[in-house]
Amino acid sequence: MDDPSAQFQHEDLIDILWRQDVDLGVERDIFDGCLRQREEETTRARERELKRKRELERIMQRLQKLDKETGEFLPSPSSVTSQAVPLSEALHSTVFTPRSPVTQNPLLSALLFSQKSQKPPSQEQAFSELLSLPDLQYYLDVLDSEASSLPLEDITEICHQNLPEPLRENSTDALLWDVTQTLSDSFEVAQTLSSIPSDPVEILETCIQTFSDPGNHTPSPSNMIYSCSTPENQAILPKCQINSSDSTLSEFCPYTINISSLSKPEQLNSAPQTLSQFEERHVRLGFDDSASVGSMDLETSLYAPDTLNKGQSDKDELESIQSDYTDLLPLSLQSEAVEATLCETITYTQHQTQNESTPEYSQREPQANLSTTSGAAGVRHVYRDEQRAQAMSLPLSVHDIINLPVEAFNEAISSCKLNHTQHSLIRDIRRRGKNKMAAQSCRKRKMDGLIDLEEEIEDLKREKEEIKEENERNIRELHETKVKLRKLYNEVFRQLRDEHGNSYNPREYKLQHSTDGTVYLLPRSTADKTNMPTEDLPIAVYHT
DNA sequence: GGTCCCTGTCATGCC
């Protein structure tokens, strides 16, 4: 590190890692804030560690079991089992308990328990996947067991500080942080809502201020969702509007809130009633029906039952594709993949205008399935590779994968431990990207060559026309010259006289000039025989 | 439904 170049490389690596986080949608200030907050919570957690150690050990035994052969943390049987449980059962078994803070929180309850028909299917499926994560299972367990007797800060702290180190230190903590903050924000919203007056407009404004406070850098449920989307996906935020009679509210609130669901604030304070009534009057945050029911790409489809129901074969293929990727990932990467998928589920629905055929996504049959389309489809292709990169948690953006120099690229991928699938994918993306650019330049050269050949053909045609015109002009000039010569010949012959003053007969004599300009009068018979003037025959009659 | 055009991808050879 004393070497300046080494320090520079170290900083470069840090920047590369930052760019990776930015690619995953995590802003630097948020990340720094998370780190600071985690450090503070770590300090506080150590103070309480002895107090809670016994209870947490019990929870940890429920959650994780260390595989002594591989060194990996494996989900507990209960967690594994819960992954296969349907959404309703999973919710009831993990969250939906009488004293659960989730059910005691009307807004969170509405988010998690609204009816299928009133919630975007992809959203529900995404929550199903999210809730089935071991990390979240653990969190919900903690909530279930402790939240009723502990303040919110302690709940968050427990979830952050008492997870196993590999999970906490891994990239999984980004997801855990999201989930924790999501639930924490829901508590805060619930606390806010519990104290609001009966005026529905004030209720709505309170919600808006809670969720859209620009000065609040703490990730909220919605802004955490959008923060992990790409910048271009964040551009869709303004499209989300409030389903309210007051359309002006949509100008400053990016979240979709059905104001009718807030028409009776007392419902928010009575959990049993609130749950059922929120099922009828759904509260939706960050989702737009029109977008949600629109077409979806692969990851979107993975969490959209209506899409999956199109055909069992499609569903099976999607599941197999998903397992192809995620099954090969470590737990943390799986969590990130699901996180990225969840974000894309939410954001990409607005980006897609067509229901992309999912078989294209298969990598098992690249020749048949990796083909893409023209025009906007080219953009979709890049977008699909971006999806792949995000789904596989690749450390580089597609642009960097394709355009980085070989040394930088190799250094980047070697600095990050990639599994075989990730390595193959990143190589494929780079190869395809390079070849795509090569094909584009090749076709451009070919087109340029054709254009050059066409221009050359036109030039040759023009040159041919010019030569043809010149030839015709020369022929005309030659003819005119011959006419003039004939006239001159006749004129000269007419003026010639012999020694007796008689004119020469043109049938017996003719004029012939030599190269030196001398003109000879020759008898036709002699001139025809010799074709050359001689000293005897010629009669010099005229000098030019 | 056939055809043309565009584009991505693969295979192959060359550097």
Next chain:
DNA sequence: TAGGCATGACAGGGA
């Protein structure tokens, strides 16, 4: 030898 480039061929999708 690996990687990139160039290019023909093929296939899919849109017009």
